[in-house]
Amino acid sequence: xxxxxxxxxxxxxSLLAVPFVWDEFTAYQLGLYLLYGMVGQGIxxxxxxxxxxxxxxxxxxxxxxxxxxxxxxxxPGWLSVAGGFAAAIAVPALVxxxxxxxxxxxxxxxxPYFSLITLAISMLGFQLANSMDRLxxxxxxLTGISGLPGIDTYDHLYYVIVCVLAxxxxxxxxxxxxxxxxxxxxxxxxxxxxxxxxxxxxxLKALAFGLSGAVAGLAGALYAPQQGIVTPQSLGFQLSxxxxxxxxxxxxxxxxxPVVGATLIGFLASGMRxxxxxxxxxxxxxxIVVVLKLPGGLSGLFDMVLSRLGVxxxxxxxxxxxxxxxxxxxxxxxxxxxxxxxxxxxxxxILNGLSLGIDKPGIHCIIGPNGAGKTSAFNALxxxxxxxxxxxxxxxxxxxxxRPFVVARWGVGRKFQVPSIFPGLPISRNIDIALWAHRxxxxxxxxxxxYRWKTQSLDRQLGHFDFLDDDDMPAGNLSVxxxxxxxFSMTMLAEPDLVLLDEPCAGLSSxxxxxxxxxxxxxxxxxxxxxxxxxxxxxxVEKLSDHVIVLHQGQLLANGSLGEIRKNEMxxxxxxxxxx
Amino acid sequence: xTVATLQLTDLSxxxxxxxxxxxxxxxxxxxQICCVTGRNGVGKSTLMRLIAGMLAPRSGRLTLGxxxxxxxxxxxxxxxxxxxxxxENVVFDTLSVMENLTLHHADRALDRYAALFxxxxxxxxxLHQPAGTLSGGERKILSFCRAMAEGSRFTVFDEPTEGVQSxxxxxxxxxxxxxxxxxxxxxxxxxxxxxxxxxADDVLLLDHGNVVFTSPFGPDTRAQLQxxxxx
Numbered sequence: 001x002x003x004x005x006x007x008x009x010x011x012x013x014s015l016l017a018v019p020f021v022w023d024e025f026t027a028y029q030l031g032l033y034l035l036y037g038m039v040g041q042g043i044x045x046x047x048x049x050x051x052x053x054x055x056x057x058x059x060x061x062x063x064x065x066x067x068x069x070x071x072x073x074x075x076p077g078w079l080s081v082a083g084g085f086a087a088a089i090a091v092p093a094l095v096x097x098x099x100x101x102x103x104x105x106x107x108x109x110x111x112p113y114f115s116l117i118t119l120a121i122s123m124l125g126f127q128l129a130n131s132m133d134r135l136x137x138x139x140x141x142l143t144g145i146s147g148l149p150g151i152d153t154y155d156h157l158y159y160v161i162v163c164v165l166a167x168x169x170x171x172x173x174x175x176x177x178x179x180x181x182x183x184x185x186x187x188x189x190x191x192x193x194x195x196x197x198x199x200x201x202x203x204l205k206a207l208a209f210g211l212s213g214a215v216a217g218l219a220g221a222l223y224a225p226q227q228g229i230v231t232p233q234s235l236g237f238q239l240s241x242x243x244x245x246x247x248x249x250x251x252x253x254x255x256x257x258p259v260v261g262a263t264l265i266g267f268l269a270s271g272m273r274x275x276x277x278x279x280x281x282x283x284x285x286x287x288i289v290v291v292l293k294l295p296g297g298l299s300g301l302f303d304m305v306l307s308r309l310g311v312x313x314x315x316x317x318x319x320x321x322x323x324x325x326x327x328x329x330x331x332x333x334x335x336x337x338x339x340x341x342x343x344x345x346x347x348x349x350i351l352n353g354l355s356l357g358i359d360k361p362g363i364h365c366i367i368g369p370n371g372a373g374k375t376s377a378f379n380a381l382x383x384x385x386x387x388x389x390x391x392x393x394x395x396x397x398x399x400x401x402x403r404p405f406v407v408a409r410w411g412v413g414r415k416f417q418v419p420s421i422f423p424g425l426p427i428s429r430n431i432d433i434a435l436w437a438h439r440x441x442x443x444x445x446x447x448x449x450x451y452r453w454k455t456q457s458l459d460r461q462l463g464h465f466d467f468l469d470d471d472d473m474p475a476g477n478l479s480v481x482x483x484x485x486x487x488f489s490m491t492m493l494a495e496p497d498l499v500l501l502d503e504p505c506a507g508l509s510s511x512x513x514x515x516x517x518x519x520x521x522x523x524x525x526x527x528x529x530x531x532x533x534x535x536x537x538x539x540x541v542e543k544l545s546d547h548v549i550v551l552h553q554g555q556l557l558a559n560g561s562l563g564e565i566r567k568n569e570m571x572x573x574x575x576x577x578x579x580x
Numbered sequence: 581x582t583v584a585t586l587q588l589t590d591l592s593x594x595x596x597x598x599x600x601x602x603x604x605x606x607x608x609x610x611x612q613i614c615c616v617t618g619r620n621g622v623g624k625s626t627l628m629r630l631i632a633g634m635l636a637p638r639s640g641r642l643t644l645g646x647x648x649x650x651x652x653x654x655x656x657x658x659x660x661x662x663x664x665x666x667x668e669n670v671v672f673d674t675l676s677v678m679e680n681l682t683l684h685h686a687d688r689a690l691d692r693y694a695a696l697f698x699x700x701x702x703x704x705x706x707l708h709q710p711a712g713t714l715s716g717g718e719r720k721i722l723s724f725c726r727a728m729a730e731g732s733r734f735t736v737f738d739e740p741t742e743g744v745q746s747x748x749x750x751x752x753x754x755x756x757x758x759x760x761x762x763x764x765x766x767x768x769x770x771x772x773x774x775x776x777x778x779x780a781d782d783v784l785l786l787d788h789g790n791v792v793f794t795s796p797f798g799p800d801t802r803a804q805l806q807x808x809x810x811x
Contacts, residue, residue, distance in 0.1 A: 370717030417716045481620025511810040
């Protein structure tokens, strides 16, 4: 229910009734908490959806408040108010976007760095606002801010805030449901996998952070006329921390969560502040209990209770896949070469001058003892391991030390040794994201059309693995072998020209191995792509390919037909392969 | 009456609302190796997680050496003589291979690995490098060595040979058989029927969370299993 349109509509209607049920002062107080909740909606987008925690969101709120405060100084007309509001939205959005671009650019996963940097920015913002007396009023704050023209601060501004909150809730709930929102969720689940589908995740995360900056700025813009004063505290660390606490307590996975959190804690604090000396201890305890016991916050608890009572909100039925997407154009001749590739991790040599070439389409197998450098060769090719020296070329491009999304855009697809999927997303969403790889334009990210896409490749994969039809099951519930199959299917749905499969049959029974062999052979025939497969099972090698590359100690040991490899004395000494 | 090393009585469990293992019973004596096989998604790993205490059972009972361990936490199960080597996440990537092997022993000694290092020299060669730099197969071998060196009376392996080259798989089979002769018991989830053939006293086929076939491993068992799994 956390982001259900029905719940949001009911909540907004209830908010509109508050001044009639209680009084104007309560509504005025509530208005402030709603503004904080609005900032929290941006935190939901970043933290709940995309998985990175901004710890300095108040800086954008305060920025918006100051900019709006400047515009509302004296007796402003609607034009200057509109300009002030536009700046209050655009400037924080731009700053957040730029910070996001800089921080996320070389970083996979959110880690603590992003959070710490936003924390530092918040502290910096406070210091600047405090010290720039002439502009901001310094410690005493920016005063003399009038209300919005024609709107009484105590009687009517509350309704404006509720309307704006309704708009942001509506917009954000759409954003969360659109492909853009789904990709953000996939970023939280497995950012690296997204990059191997060619998505430049740093830009998407920066855009999400920019949006959160925009909504924080908008809330700040309304805060200035509501309070009539803006102080440095409005962009400081304390408010930033409180915003995160309110979001966590209310629920970080739905848009109403932060609104509920800010409102409840706001009223709790204002009720106790004058009567109970240690009121902050109570707030802290509430926060600790929620973090420990209710990861979904209070709105998550509400959902759970409803679910126990058997109340279900009807889900929007999945869109039928009715738009047939074009197949890739004629594939060019393959031309993959490794020239003296050296990879070292610390003092350890992983690839020690590996040279090999593949210039024919079809299926090629790499075999070799454990630790020979097979997976490392894939890692070096796909930008997962830094190459010390040597070159890796694919169709004329140099791929060594390129980033994974760049390699993916060269038409290289990869299935990992340990299956790499989006475990928290349903199987159907995993499939969607793979289908979107290399096809989804910026415009498509904000349209529902991509949910209707289908391809011949999808039909093929559904034919091979029937469990892929289970729309709602989270992919994380699949067994390791089924994840292998899902990972393979996802790799194929991205329609790569060069398909790298790392032990696709590991963890499969002999019957399932047969199905996987069949799926690989059929896909190779149907797509005309070049397949390179790492495999230990010689039965699999035999059935799939007649070109075998043997690696040993990070170098090429032998290269030839399976018959030639079997006769090779050097290969016999180090490796015999096996069958299940 | 001989007390079974491991006894499962109507054990059930799963994730959320979904029941994955549905009333499995089995008994494993000392010096016995039982291999569990079956198609993917039938509940093999979930059963192992239930036995290892990584997942709380919905119902049923579990005893180790006659002692009820149904609600005993994993670390206590180790003290009672159980070792578990999972299918995934088998090493601590940022720790060295040596730390991975010795972290859980107060003496930090490598002596207990001497015989295993002779069979798997790559692990000894890589002692000082981060375990995250090992290949997939090498990680599995590390995990296998760590579990075998525990010397527990009962060991659970979940797909120990996945990604391991055949020479090493044969050596693993020999190590397990030697340990069995010394009185240890093993429950092994395995898809590689060649390995199963080398080590199993008994096999158990799971389907949809239930035991659908169980038998001592005989000359025809492999064919029977293949036939059953193909259906």
